Amino acid sequence: MKETDYESVVAMHKDRVHSYAMTILRNPAEAQDASQEVLIRLWEHRVSVSVDGARSWLMRTTHNLCIDQIRRGRVRSEISDGDDIVEARPDAGPGPQRLAESGDLRRLIDCALDALSPDDRAVIVMREVQALPYDEIAAALDVPLGTLKARLHRARERLRTRLYRAGVTP
Amino acid sequence: MSSNRGTTCSAAMELFHRVLDGDLMEATDRQGMQAHLAVCSECAEKAGQLREILDLLRGMAEQPMPDDAMREVWQCTVRAPGVRTHRRWRNWRFAAAAAAVIFVTWTGVRLYPVPGDDREALRAAQEVRMVLQLTANALRRIEEVAFRKVFAEEVSPALQKVGILWPRAPRGRDGNEG
Numbered sequence: 216m217k218e219t220d221y222e223s224v225v226a227m228h229k230d231r232v233h234s235y236a237m238t239i240l241r242n243p244a245e246a247q248d249a250s251q252e253v254l255i256r257l258w259e260h261r262v263s264v265s266v267d268g269a270r271s272w273l274m275r276t277t278h279n280l281c282i283d284q285i286r287r288g289r290v291r292s293e294i295s296d297g298d299d300i301v302e303a304r305p306d307a308g309p310g311p312q313r314l315a316e317s318g319d320l321r322r323l324i325d326c327a328l329d330a331l332s333p334d335d336r337a338v339i340v341m342r343e344v345q346a347l348p349y350d351e352i353a354a355a356l357d358v359p360l361g362t363l364k365a366r367l368h369r370a371r372e373r374l375r376t377r378l379y380r381a382g383v384t385p
Numbered sequence: 386m387s388s389n390r391g392t393t394c395s396a397a398m399e400l401f402h403r404v405l406d407g408d409l410m411e412a413t414d415r416q417g418m419q420a421h422l423a424v425c426s427e428c429a430e431k432a433g434q435l436r437e438i439l440d441l442l443r444g445m446a447e448q449p450m451p452d453d454a455m456r457e458v459w460q461c462t463v464r465a466p467g468v469r470t471h472r473r474w475r476n477w478r479f480a481a482a483a484a485a486v487i488f489v490t491w492t493g494v495r496l497y498p499v500p501g502d503d504r505e506a507l508r509a510a511q512e513v514r515m516v517l518q519l520t521a522n523a524l525r526r527i528e529e530v531a532f533r534k535v536f537a538e539e540v541s542p543a544l545q546k547v548g549i550l551w552p553r554a555p556r557g558r559d560g561n562e563g
Contacts, residue, residue: 222463229458233450247454251461258462324441343442349406368402375434 216261216269224269225254231270231345232277238340239281241329249284253277274347275355278337285333327377335370342367394428397421401432405439466538481527485520 216224232253236246253276257264264272328336334356341352353363392400400418403410422429 218463225458225462229450229455230447233454234447237448247451250450251454251458254458255461320441321445324445339442343439344445346443364402364406367406368399371402371405371435371438372398375431375438378438379434 216264216266218261220266221258221261224266225257228270228273229254232273235274235277235340235345236281238325238328238344239278239333239336240284241325245284249277249280253280270347271351271354274341274351275357278355282333282337323378323381327374327381330377331370331373335366335373338363338367339370339374343371392417392421394421394425397425397428398431401428401435405435481520481524485517485524488516488520 229250233246233250236249236253237243240246240249253273256276257269257273260272328339331339337356338352341347341355342349347355349360349363353360356363358366397418400410400414401422404415404418422432
């Protein structure tokens with residue numbers, strides 16, 4: 216990758232990297248630091264990373280960096296874990312449209328994602344939010360395709376249960 | 386757990402996830418799943434919820450990287466000292482040479498002497514020579530500045546590392562003595 220390619224690749228993927236770090240780390244300052252580190256690492260490895268493989272490289276590096284930080288216990292979530300919200304509404308809630316209008320929907324989804332394990336959260340975000348292809352996600356997470364799909368199915372079910380309890384789904 | 390044509394709830398939901406994955410599946414599997422969802426309200430409700438949740442997730446906006454964070458990334462990468470100095474310098478030199486050629490041509494046309502007027506021709510030639518001299522001096526000056534910058538930012542620190550030059554007092558990020 217040339218220097219000029221680096222600029223265009225970063226311009227294209229920087230928000231994806233930051234969104235992913237934000238969803239996994241749940242801490243704006245830590246997510247910003249992690250995103251910066253990933254983009255600087257790409258610069259340092261630009262000779263060995265092709266333009267076509269840059270997105271996969273960025274996602275794998277972002278994921279590994281975030282998981283390392285979580286394992287080292289360096290990250291402290293600055294966002295409410297949402298248990299109070301999720302558990303307080305066992306009955307059918309107001310539905311997604313009213314929640315979206317009140318601005319609570321994003322927060323409830325974030326809380327439900329937060330309740331998942333980092334690995335489950337990773338597959339949900341990469342596949343269902345960022346719509347990355349399966350082979351790229353499997354490469355980023357370093358798991359076989361079958362394992363990835365099983366993890367995705369489980370994560371979807373857990374997310375559904377959380378959001379159902381929160382009243383997001385009717 | 387209910388079943389329809391041999392498809393249990395768990396099998397039907399597993400097949401439904403494969404539909405969400407976009408997997409191709411056997412016609413019999415698809416029909417079995419659809420038949421199960423048609424008679425099992427619990428699974429049909431779960432399937433509807435899953436679809437709704439995935440629609441919500443796909444509509445979530447990205448959280449953009451803050452501009453000040455990106456500025457720091459650029460300063461550590463493509464705008465780091467020395468990284469693009471040579472390229473910028475080459476661009477500068479090309480631009481300066483192009484400007485000089487245009488200016489000299491323009492001057493030549495403007496001062497082109499009337500045929501037969503030797504004094505006018507001599508004056509025009511001297512002015513063109515002066516412009517060329519000024520252009521050459523300017524290019525030399527730019528080259529010196531670029532050389533000093535490269536020396537200060539790259540050569541000097543490298544020499545300091547191997548102990549050839551005494552290191553300067555450390556400076557803070559904002560340039561203050563620290």
